[in-house]
Amino acid sequence: MKPALRGMGLVLVTAVRMSPWQSLLCLFETLGKVLAALAPLFIGIFATGALERDLDRMVVAAVALVGSTAANAALQAVGVNARVRQMELVGHTFDARIAELTARIPTLDHVETARYLDKLQILRDNENVLGGALNTLINLANTLAYAISVLLVAGAADRRLLILIALGSARLLTTRWSTRWEKDAEEAGAAPGRLTRHLIDLSLSPAGAAETRVFGHQRELRRQIGVAVGNWRRPSVRSTDRKAVLAGGHSAVFFATATALLVWMTQDVIAGTVSLQSLVVAVGVLQSLQTVSSSFAGAVVSVTKVGRNCARFIWLRDYADAAAAHTGRRQAPDRLYDGIRIDGLSFRYSGARRDSLTDITLDLPAGAVVALVGENGAGKSTLVKLLAGLYRPTRGRVLVDGRDLAEFDLTAWRSRMSAAFQDHTRFEFTAQRSVGVGDLAVLDDSERVHRALEDGAAADVVTALPTGLSTQLGTTWPGGVELSGGQWQRIAIARGMMRQSPLLLVLDEPTAAIDAATEHSLFERYSAAGRHARRHGGVTLLVTHRFSTVATADLVVVLDQGRVVEVGSHSELVSHRGKYAELHELQARGYR
Ligand SMILES: Nc1ncnc2c1ncn2[C@@H]1O[C@H](COP(=O)(O)OP(=O)(O)OP(=O)(O)O)[C@@H](O)[C@H]1O
Incomplete structure (x- = not known):
C-alpha cells in the first residue's frame, strides 16, 4: 500500500483507538451536511405550495425546512466539538510520536545529513497538518456527503444542472496542478526554512547574541534573516497566488454558465415546459453546487497534503525501525576480559570528500586508562562516537572482547558505558x-x-x-x-x-574549558576515578589535544589526520622522540 494511504489509515486507527465514542460523534457533522443539502428542495416545495395556495404542502415544507435546519445545527455542534477534541488528541499523539521516533534512531548519521534534515523540517513545518489530518479526513467525508446529496437534488430538479456538475468536476482535475505547486513549494522552502531557524537561534541564544554584538553583526544577521525568510516563504506565497488565479478563473466560468442556464430555464418556465418548483430548486442549488466544487477541490488538495505528510511520517517511522533493526541483539557483557579492539577501522562522514579516520587498528586493554591525544581535527571525537556506536564504521570493526559492536544491542551497550562529551549538554x-x-x-x-x-x-x-x-x-x-x-x-x-x-568511560576534552595549570592534577583525579572501573575490566579513555597532561595514563595513543601515528606509555613515547615527544615538550614549555 502507498505510504500516504498507510499514513492516513494510521491516523484513522489512532483516532478510533484513542476514543471510539468521540470518533463516532464526529460523523454527526456528516449527517448534518446531508440535511443541509436538502434545504433547496424544501424551499422549492414551499414556493410551489404558495403558488398553488396549497397550505398543507407549505406547512410540511416549512416544518421540514426548519426541522432539518435545527437538526443540522445540533448535529454540527456535537460533531464539531467531537472533531476538535479528537484533532487535539490525535495531533498530540503524532507530535509525540515524531519526537520519539527521532530520538529512537540509535545512531547520529541522520542528524548530520541535509536530506534527512530537510525532510524533518517539512514534517515540523507541517506538524499541525499531521495533527489536523483527522480534521481533513472528516472534512472530506462531509464534503462528499454534501456533494452526493446536492447532486441528487440538482439531478431531480433539472438534468441541465448536470452541466454545472461537469464544470465543478473539471475543477477537481485542476487540483493536480495545485497539489504539485504546493509540494514543490514545501520542498523548495525546506532548506531556507532550516536556515531561518538557525539564524534566529543564533540571534537569540546567549552565546550567539554575545558574538553578534561584539562583531557588530546584528544588522547583517537581520539582513540574512530577511533574505532567508523571503526564500523560505516565497515559494509558498507563489503557490498560493497561482492557486487563487486558478480558483478565480474557474468561478468566473462557473457563474457565467450558471447565469446562462438560469435564463434558459426561466424561458422554459414562461413557456410552461418546466415547473416553477424546478426553477426555485435550481436557484437554491446553484450556490450549493459552487460551494461543493470549491470545497471539494479544497478538500482534495488538503487530503493530498495530508497524504504527503502522512507519507513523510511513515518514512520517518520506517527509517527509525530500520535503524533500530540495524542494531544487534547481543547484550553487553558484565565485565571485560580482553578489552576493546579497533580493527582496520575507517570512517567518512556522509557527503565528506575524505575519510576522517583511516585504517585504525588499536587495542584498548581491559582495565587500562588510555589517553587519546591529537591536534584539533585529528579525529578524536569521531573515534569516540564510533566506540559509543553513534556512527557505524565505513570500513572495519570495533570488537568488544572479540565480539563485533555491530552485533550488540546499542541501547544495552550504552547502558554499560558512560561519557562526558566535548559538546556536552x-x-x-x-x-x-x-x-x-x-x-x-x-x-x-x-x-x-x-x-x-x-x-x-x-x-x-x-x-x-x-x-x-x-x-x-x-x-x-x-x-x-x-x-x-x-x-x-x-x-x-x-x-x-x-x-x-562502566565498561567504557569516555572523557572527551574534559579539561578544554579549564586552565592548563590545573589540568594535570585533574587528569590524575580522572585517571584515579577510572581505575575504579578496573575491577570489571572497564576501559577509561581520556581525550585531549593537550599533550602535556597525559603522562599518568597507562597507554597514550597519538592520532594525526585520522591515523594512529604512535602508541605506547608516556616514557616510551618520550624516548621514541616522535610527534608525541615533540609536542609534549613544546606544550609543557608553554605552561612553565
Ligand atoms: N559532522 C561532520 N561532518 C563532516 N565532517 C566532520 C564532522 N564532524 C567532524 N568532521 C571532520 O572530521 C575530522 C575529525 O573531526 P573530530 O571532531 O573527530 O576531530 P577532533 O580530533 O575531535 O578535533 P578537536 O580537538 O578540534 O575536537 C575533521 O576534519 C572534521 O572536519
Missing part, C-alpha cells in the same frame, strides 16, 4: 538532577551524586551554589543560577562519573 535542572541524569536509576540519590562530584573534581562547583544540590541551574528559570563554561563542563564530567563500573 547544559541540563538546566537542579544541580542534583543535572548530575544525576548520568544514571537515571539513582537520579535522586544525593550520596551518589556527591561521590560523582568528587570523582569528577566538581564538588567545589556545587559547594559554592546557594542551596547546594537543590539549586536550580540556568538563570532563565525562577531562582536559577548561571555557571561558567568550565563549571558546566565539570558538572558534565561528574554526570559521566555517575554510572558505577
Whole structure:
C-alpha cells in the first residue's frame, strides 16, 4: 500500500483507538451536511405550495425546512466539538510520536545529513497538518456527503444542472496542478526554512547574541534573516497566488454558465415546459453546487497534503525501525576480559570528500586508562562516537572482547558505558538532577551524586551554589543560577562519573574549558576515578589535544589526520622522540 494511504489509515486507527465514542460523534457533522443539502428542495416545495395556495404542502415544507435546519445545527455542534477534541488528541499523539521516533534512531548519521534534515523540517513545518489530518479526513467525508446529496437534488430538479456538475468536476482535475505547486513549494522552502531557524537561534541564544554584538553583526544577521525568510516563504506565497488565479478563473466560468442556464430555464418556465418548483430548486442549488466544487477541490488538495505528510511520517517511522533493526541483539557483557579492539577501522562522514579516520587498528586493554591525544581535527571525537556506536564504521570493526559492536544491542551497550562529551549538554535542572541524569536509576540519590562530584573534581562547583544540590541551574528559570563554561563542563564530567563500573568511560576534552595549570592534577583525579572501573575490566579513555597532561595514563595513543601515528606509555613515547615527544615538550614549555 502507498505510504500516504498507510499514513492516513494510521491516523484513522489512532483516532478510533484513542476514543471510539468521540470518533463516532464526529460523523454527526456528516449527517448534518446531508440535511443541509436538502434545504433547496424544501424551499422549492414551499414556493410551489404558495403558488398553488396549497397550505398543507407549505406547512410540511416549512416544518421540514426548519426541522432539518435545527437538526443540522445540533448535529454540527456535537460533531464539531467531537472533531476538535479528537484533532487535539490525535495531533498530540503524532507530535509525540515524531519526537520519539527521532530520538529512537540509535545512531547520529541522520542528524548530520541535509536530506534527512530537510525532510524533518517539512514534517515540523507541517506538524499541525499531521495533527489536523483527522480534521481533513472528516472534512472530506462531509464534503462528499454534501456533494452526493446536492447532486441528487440538482439531478431531480433539472438534468441541465448536470452541466454545472461537469464544470465543478473539471475543477477537481485542476487540483493536480495545485497539489504539485504546493509540494514543490514545501520542498523548495525546506532548506531556507532550516536556515531561518538557525539564524534566529543564533540571534537569540546567549552565546550567539554575545558574538553578534561584539562583531557588530546584528544588522547583517537581520539582513540574512530577511533574505532567508523571503526564500523560505516565497515559494509558498507563489503557490498560493497561482492557486487563487486558478480558483478565480474557474468561478468566473462557473457563474457565467450558471447565469446562462438560469435564463434558459426561466424561458422554459414562461413557456410552461418546466415547473416553477424546478426553477426555485435550481436557484437554491446553484450556490450549493459552487460551494461543493470549491470545497471539494479544497478538500482534495488538503487530503493530498495530508497524504504527503502522512507519507513523510511513515518514512520517518520506517527509517527509525530500520535503524533500530540495524542494531544487534547481543547484550553487553558484565565485565571485560580482553578489552576493546579497533580493527582496520575507517570512517567518512556522509557527503565528506575524505575519510576522517583511516585504517585504525588499536587495542584498548581491559582495565587500562588510555589517553587519546591529537591536534584539533585529528579525529578524536569521531573515534569516540564510533566506540559509543553513534556512527557505524565505513570500513572495519570495533570488537568488544572479540565480539563485533555491530552485533550488540546499542541501547544495552550504552547502558554499560558512560561519557562526558566535548559538546556536552547544559541540563538546566537542579544541580542534583543535572548530575544525576548520568544514571537515571539513582537520579535522586544525593550520596551518589556527591561521590560523582568528587570523582569528577566538581564538588567545589556545587559547594559554592546557594542551596547546594537543590539549586536550580540556568538563570532563565525562577531562582536559577548561571555557571561558567568550565563549571558546566565539570558538572558534565561528574554526570559521566555517575554510572558505577562502566565498561567504557569516555572523557572527551574534559579539561578544554579549564586552565592548563590545573589540568594535570585533574587528569590524575580522572585517571584515579577510572581505575575504579578496573575491577570489571572497564576501559577509561581520556581525550585531549593537550599533550602535556597525559603522562599518568597507562597507554597514550597519538592520532594525526585520522591515523594512529604512535602508541605506547608516556616514557616510551618520550624516548621514541616522535610527534608525541615533540609536542609534549613544546606544550609543557608553554605552561612553565
Ligand atoms: N559532522 C561532520 N561532518 C563532516 N565532517 C566532520 C564532522 N564532524 C567532524 N568532521 C571532520 O572530521 C575530522 C575529525 O573531526 P573530530 O571532531 O573527530 O576531530 P577532533 O580530533 O575531535 O578535533 P578537536 O580537538 O578540534 O575536537 C575533521 O576534519 C572534521 O572536519
